[in-house]
Amino acid sequence: SVLTQPPSVSGAPGQRVTISCTGASSIGAGYDVHWYQQFPGRAPRLLIYDNNNRPSGVPDRFSGSKSGTSASLAITGLQAEDEADYYCQSYDSSLKKVFGTGTKVTVL
């Protein structure tokens, strides 16, 4: 994958955690970034689209940002139900659509 994420992040309930997504030929080229949440055995769910927009029904403790060759997903006020895998997605001129390597969020 050309989008690199940390394998795991963790935090205590109520804390703020961030997940980075880095890609020079995708994010750095100016393409939008989207984020998905996935629970074990379930399909991914769109969490953030076009860098910083939340679909209807997504809690406002989830937020996205983008700068340079990286994007970030922040979860403020971490809750036990946020324990899941998170993936970023963008576009690469060579590879077309690309997903990030994925990050497992653990609530301590």
Added chain:
Amino acid sequence: QLQLQESGPGLVKPSETLSLTCSVSGGSISDRRYYWGWIRQPPGKGLEWIGSIYNSGSAYYNPSLRSRVTMFVETSMNQFSLKLTSVTAADTAVYYCARQEYTSSGYFDYWGQGTLLTVSS
């Protein structure tokens, strides 16, 4: 509410061709605002985009799979399909179909529940 449902054989032998279909309900596959895509996830691994198709039949594919992938759209049945030739154990995965917003980095906003495909003799 839009719903997508994948259907397929569950088990395919090595070197054979995989065929999957995605049935769309609660919306039209002819909606000009969207592409329709396939994404897969090997057991315990991350997501991999396979390809996306428009209602006209125009499709684009992951370069790493392009030589083996073909997608079709059947607007009269509100379905789209995936064919993957010469499968190997590396193609064992959960296959998802999804609706994709119509831009180059278009996001996938509705997903099917996924169907597990196992390649084994």
